[in-house]
Amino acid sequence: MAKVTMIEAINRAHAWEMRHDPAVVVLGEDVGVNGGVFRATAGLQEQFGKDRVQDTPLAEGMIAGMAVGMATQGLRPIAEIQFMGFIYPALDQIANHMARMRNRTRGRLTCPVVMRMPHGGGIHAPEHHSESLEALLAHHAGLRVVCPSSPARAYGLLLAAIREPDPVIFLEPARLYRLVKQEIADDGQALPLDVCYRLREGSDVTLVSWGAMVTETLRAAENLERDGVSCEVLDLATLSPIDHETILESVAKTGRLVIVHEAPRNCGIGAEIAATVAERGLYDLHAPVKRVTGYDTIIPLSRLEHDYIPTTARIMDAVRETLAQ
Amino acid sequence: MTTFNLPDLGEGLAEAEIVRWHVSVGDVVTVDQPMLAVETAKAVVEVPAPFSGVVKTLHGQPGDLIATGAPLIEFEGDTRSPPATKLPTRAPATRGADGADGADGTERAPLHAQTADSGTVVGSMPTTETELIETALAGGRPSHAGNGASSTTSGQRLRAAPAARALAKKLGLDLTSIRGSGRGGVIVVDDVIAKVPTTAQTPGFTGGEKLRGLRRAMAQSMSLARDNVVNCTLFDDADLHNWREGQDFTTRLLRAIAAGCKAEPALNAWYDGNTQSRRLMTRIDVGMAVDTPEGLIVPVIRDIAGHSTSELRDEIDRVKRAAHARTLTPEDLRDVTFLLSNFGMIAGRYATPVVVPPAVAILGSGRLSRDVVAARDGVEVHLRTPLSLTFDHRCVTGGEAARFMAAVLRDLEKDN
Numbered sequence: 001m002a003k004v005t006m007i008e009a010i011n012r013a014h015a016w017e018m019r020h021d022p023a024v025v026v027l028g029e030d031v032g033v034n035g036g037v038f039r040a041t042a043g044l045q046e047q048f049g050k051d052r053v054q055d056t057p058l059a060e061g062m063i064a065g066m067a068v069g070m071a072t073q074g075l076r077p078i079a080e081i082q083f084m085g086f087i088y089p090a091l092d093q094i095a096n097h098m099a100r101m102r103n104r105t106r107g108r109l110t111c112p113v114v115m116r117m118p119h120g121g122g123i124h125a126p127e128h129h130s131e132s133l134e135a136l137l138a139h140h141a142g143l144r145v146v147c148p149s150s151p152a153r154a155y156g157l158l159l160a161a162i163r164e165p166d167p168v169i170f171l172e173p174a175r176l177y178r179l180v181k182q183e184i185a186d187d188g189q190a191l192p193l194d195v196c197y198r199l200r201e202g203s204d205v206t207l208v209s210w211g212a213m214v215t216e217t218l219r220a221a222e223n224l225e226r227d228g229v230s231c232e233v234l235d236l237a238t239l240s241p242i243d244h245e246t247i248l249e250s251v252a253k254t255g256r257l258v259i260v261h262e263a264p265r266n267c268g269i270g271a272e273i274a275a276t277v278a279e280r281g282l283y284d285l286h287a288p289v290k291r292v293t294g295y296d297t298i299i300p301l302s303r304l305e306h307d308y309i310p311t312t313a314r315i316m317d318a319v320r321e322t323l324a325q
Numbered sequence: 326m327t328t329f330n331l332p333d334l335g336e337g338l339a340e341a342e343i344v345r346w347h348v349s350v351g352d353v354v355t356v357d358q359p360m361l362a363v364e365t366a367k368a369v370v371e372v373p374a375p376f377s378g379v380v381k382t383l384h385g386q387p388g389d390l391i392a393t394g395a396p397l398i399e400f401e402g403d404t405r406s407p408p409a410t411k412l413p414t415r416a417p418a419t420r421g422a423d424g425a426d427g428a429d430g431t432e433r434a435p436l437h438a439q440t441a442d443s444g445t446v447v448g449s450m451p452t453t454e455t456e457l458i459e460t461a462l463a464g465g466r467p468s469h470a471g472n473g474a475s476s477t478t479s480g481q482r483l484r485a486a487p488a489a490r491a492l493a494k495k496l497g498l499d500l501t502s503i504r505g506s507g508r509g510g511v512i513v514v515d516d517v518i519a520k521v522p523t524t525a526q527t528p529g530f531t532g533g534e535k536l537r538g539l540r541r542a543m544a545q546s547m548s549l550a551r552d553n554v555v556n557c558t559l560f561d562d563a564d565l566h567n568w569r570e571g572q573d574f575t576t577r578l579l580r581a582i583a584a585g586c587k588a589e590p591a592l593n594a595w596y597d598g599n600t601q602s603r604r605l606m607t608r609i610d611v612g613m614a615v616d617t618p619e620g621l622i623v624p625v626i627r628d629i630a631g632h633s634t635s636e637l638r639d640e641i642d643r644v645k646r647a648a649h650a651r652t653l654t655p656e657d658l659r660d661v662t663f664l665l666s667n668f669g670m671i672a673g674r675y676a677t678p679v680v681v682p683p684a685v686a687i688l689g690s691g692r693l694s695r696d697v698v699a700a701r702d703g704v705e706v707h708l709r710t711p712l713s714l715t716f717d718h719r720c721v722t723g724g725e726a727a728r729f730m731a732a733v734l735r736d737l738e739k740d741n
Contacts, residue, residue, distance in 0.1 A: 003456060037446050124369040125448035150457055178450045182457040191463065198465030234465050246465040252482055283484040283511045302369050302448065 003181040009151035010040045010116075010172065013158040014078065016188045018048050024162060025070060027054040028063055028080030028116075037082055038118060038177055060086055064093035064115065071111040072101060076162060081117035084171065085128035090115075091136075098167045099142030114161045119147060119171035120212050120262050122309055124302035130174075132211075132263035132294065137169045138240035138272075145240040146193060147171040149214035151182040153237060156191030163190060171239075173212035194238045196246040202232035205256040205319050208247055208273060210236040213260045213310060220315035229319065239269055247273060248281045255286035256322045262309055265293040287325030290318045326381060329398045331391045334363070334370050340392045341365045343385050348398075352380045360398065363391070368447045378402065485512035492517045539620030550681045553598050557718040558677045559726050563737040564698070566707035572741060574710075575667060576637045578690055581736040582663060583609055583630040585688075588732035589725045593662050595683035596720040603685075603720050612661030612684070613641070615648040616671070622648045623664070623681075624657045669693060674711040685721050688733070689713040710737070 004012065018024045026032075026041055026048075032055040035042030045053035056063050060081055067077040081087050087094075094115065101111045121130030138145045146161055146168055148154040154172065161168035199214070200221055209217040214235050221231035232250050236242065251257050257277055259270035270291040277289055292310045299308050334341060341363035348360050354374040361372050378400035385391050485493070485500055489512045493500050496517065503520050505512035536544055550556075563581075565572075586593040586609050595604045609630050612623040624644035629637060647653045664687035666678045674691035681687075691711035698707045712733065716726045 005452075038450075123448035123450060126368045129447055150459060150461070152457075152459075153461065175451060178452040180453060180455045180457040182459075195464040197461040197463055199459055199461055235461065243464065250465060252484075283486055283507075284482070285487060286490060 001183045001185055003183050004151055005178045005181055006148070006151045006154045006172070007038055007040055007177040009155040009182070009184055010158055011042060011044070012184070012186050013155045013162070014041060014044055015047065016186065017159060017162045018044065018052065020188065021076060021162075023074060023076045024078065025052045025054070025075050026078045026080070027056050027066060027070075029056055029058055029082050031055060031080050036080060038174065040080065040116070040172070060088075060090035061093055064090035064098065067113045067115070068093055068097045068101065068111055071098075071113045071167075072109045076112050076114075078114045078116060078162060081115060083125075083129045083131070083174075084117045084119050084133050085131040087115075087117060087133065094137075094143070094167070094169075095140050099140050102166060103142060110165045111167045112162075112165050113167045114158070114164075114170050115167065116158075116170045116172060118174035118177075120173050120175060120309075121299050121305045122175035122212060124305070125174075127301065130299045130305060132261070132299075134169075134171060134239050134263060135268050138269060143167055143169055143240065144193065144238065145169045145171065146238050147173065147211045148237065149173065149176065149209075149211055149235050151180070152184050153191060153197065153235070155184050155186070156189060157193065157237065159188065160190035160193045164193070168193075171211065175212040176215065179215070194241055194243060196243040197235040197237050198232065198246070198250075199235055200231060200233035202230035202254065204230045204254055205258060205322055206232045206234065206247070206250040206254045207258050207260060207315070207319070208234045208236055208270075209260040210239060210269075211262065213262050216310060216312045217260045217315055219312045220319065223312065223316055224319055229323065231319065236269075236273075242269070242273060242276070244273075244276050244280070248277065248284075251277055251281045252284040255284055256325075257285070257289045258292060258315065258318045258322055259289065260292045260310055260315055260318075262294050264296045265291060266296045268293055287322045290322050292318045326402070327376075327378065327400045328396050329375055329400065330394050331363070331397045332372070333393050334365055340390050341370070343387050343389050343391060344369055345387050346383060348374075348380050348383075350380050350383060354378060354380060362449070369449060370447075371449050372397075376400075483512070484510060486514060489514045489517050493520075496521060539617070539622055543621050546681050547679060550679045553682055554680045555718040556677065556680060556715050557723070557726070558713055558715040559723075559730055560675050560711065560713050561730055561734060562696070562709045562711050563734050564707050564709050565693070565737065566698075566705075566709075567738060567740040568708070569741045573634060573638055574693075575641055576634045577737060578665065578667065578688070579611060579626065579629045579637055580634070581733040582611060582665065582688060584736035585729040585733040586663065587630070589729040591721050591725045592686040592716060592729045594685050594720065595662070596685050596717060597683060598719060606662040608662070610660060610662045612664045612681075613644065614664070614666040614668075615645055617649055617651075619651070622653065622658075623661065624648055624653050625659065625661055664688070666690070669710065675713050678713060678715045680715050680717050682717070685717040686726070686729070687715050689715070 014026060026044055030037055031041040032045040032050065032053045041053060063079050067079040070077040081090060098111045098113055101109050120132045134145055134147065137143055144166065146157050148157050158170060161170050199218060207217050207221060218233055221233050224231055232254055234246060234250060259273050261268055261270050270293055274289045274291065292315050294308050299305060331341060344362040344364050346361045348354055354360060355377045357373045359371045360374050362369055363372060380398060381401045382399040384396050391397060483500055492514055498517060498520055500512060503512050503516050506516050507513040590605050593606050593609050608628045611626045611629050613626060615622050615624060626637065626640050644657060661684050664684055666687060666689040668676060669690050669692040672692055676689045678687040678689040693708060693710050695706050696709045698705055714726060714730050
């Protein structure tokens with residue numbers, strides 16, 4: 001057992017799987033010699049060689065396209081997009097080829113690709129470095145979108161993603177890369193995809209969150225507990241497909257739902273969760289569903305980004321409003 | 326002394342602005358310890374110490390622009406390693422905001438083996454020594470965890486349409502007491518409505534005539550009385566056997582009321598239930614119920630204790646005429662302190678007359694009759710009148726009412 005940060009956990013998941021599966025290769029900008037801008041792939045090229053850890057030009061479309069080619073020919077590429085805001089040039093390859101290769105070939109070819117990328121803001125970065133674009137990708141059939149919120153889940157879910165026969169968009173909350181350490185066994189044990197993780201059991205209100213916002217959500221739940229409010233906290237973890245069953249069961253118990261995400265509100269994944277609860281869990285609700293989200297504007301640069309990202313106080317306010325109904 | 330110059334922050338920029346110093350002169354710094362934050366055109370970057378040493382001089386204040394390569398910090402004495410001319414954590418730059426692959430994006434310097442790693446080339450990585458301890462239950466459900474029962478039991482589930490919940494809340498009804506008739510036992514709006522107590526829900530009909538005038542006033546004042554007064558009625562009989570010829574029954578009743586009020590002033594009073602305040606009245610102004618074809622009307626005989634029998638009789642006759650002629654003035658109807666209902670002129674022995682607030686008592690006299698009574702030496706037949714005294718028990722005690730009644734009886738039973 002070792003106490004590691006999320007970035008170290010991601011690094012170890014790469015290393016474990018590369019040791020055990022020679023088909024796993026890594027590609028992306030600065031992933032080799034440099035070890036990745038956040039050091040996610042540090043040391044991998046030294047350990048596994050330049051054939052398996054390849055630095056690419058600054059060309060995201062090419063990175064995604066290479067990954068499609070490698071995957072259809074038997075490799076298991078892990079491609080890094082340096083920041084999520086850089087994904088747009090790669091969308092053509094991801095949406096038009098990676099996501100639909102299985103469908104197009106009627107199952108003859110699949111695309112076991114993991115597209116890793118930092119997600120979200122809060123690190124005082126410049127423009128294009130703080131985006132939360134999960135809804136954009138979740139809207140595409142054929143893509144699985146995963147977002148861990150702790151070192152242990154980063155490790156276990158990344159291993160599961162690499163082992164999936166189909167493409168996984170793996171969003172890494174940059175703000176959490178080095179925020180805390182957690183003990184992980186580094187035993188190659190994957191965690192289940194497509195399920196929520198219940199981080200806190202409660203009876204008054206269900207809080208659903210993912211990525212870096214899980215930290216604020218848990219803090220809000222702790223504060224509210226001192227006021228006698230019992231919050232159940234679910235880490236969505238897999239953003240597409242959503243584990244609606246777990247959310248619905250929790251809402252059936254608590255009767256109240258607050259969804260917290262950093263991404264803009266409009267057409268966000270929170271809207272999909274709220275809509276599903278309206279369709280399937282309406283009669284369990286004691287109060288209208290509330291969302292605490294980023295705003296429908298470009299995420300500001302470093303000095304104002306914390307006015308954009310939902311805070312513990314905003315989450316607590318939303319919970320109290322829900323309870324007042 | 327060793328000078329540390331502002332390194333090229335890896336972004337190809339000529340200068341940077343000091344955001345804040347983390348160290349002061351005299352501080353001992355260790356290698357990789359963050360010394361200051363600088364803001365370039367692109368980002369806020371933490372600058373770590375290139376080696377361990379003691380800070381001697383800081384060049385520049387927060388807000389100052391420092392050119393790349395200009396002196397930033399001077400350290401005392403020798404340092405373990407030579408001063409770096411480049412940022413130790415130097416890493417390849419990311420592309421600029423315009424997304425173009427500028428010259429800053431083409432440099433590829435290997436990670437310096439000896440230096441600490443800030444973990445990013447842009448912005449700053451929040452870092453703590455906190456250890457995360459969590460229990461993460463995959464699926465969040467007992468069935469996934471296999472740990473048996475949790476607080477989610479289907480028996481406790483209460484499913485209700487939001488509109489039904491809102492209605493129940495508005496009506497103050499407990500949903501758990503309502504049985505759902507919707508699909509799967511969902512409580513729907515109709516289930517809540519069915520639970521509403523059926524007070525004041527009388528069957529409606531059409532073709533009715535709207536109450537007007539006296540009858541409408543009676544409906545209102547009686548409802549008001551019903552809603553406010555706590556009525557309690559005491560019955561007894563006054564024996565008029567000793568009455569001399571020519572007694573005026575109504576004026577004798579008024580005189581008896583005056584005697585009763587003298588014995589128990591609490592019955593000649595006003596009471597305000599809202600403020601729970603009582604006002605004992607000095608003058609006795611009796612409202613007399615007068616039956617007219619249009620309905621009940623209650624004119625006032627003022628100051629019954631201060632007038633002679635003949636004066637009272639004249640006044641009674643006047644108000645009765647005026648009542649039937651509908652010529653009573655508002656003054657004739659206002660400020661009643663005691664009520665009298667002489668229904669016995671028509672029929673009926675006892676009644677439970679209704680106290681109309683703010684008055685607190687009403688005396689009803691029933692039909693005179695010749696009754697067989699047990700006299701001292703045997704059975705006799707006496708003329709008697711039944712009396713019914715209703716009092717507002719919120720402010721009149723039973724004792725006060727009974728003593729009032731006793732005084733009334735004593736006075737009525739006098740021969741004249």
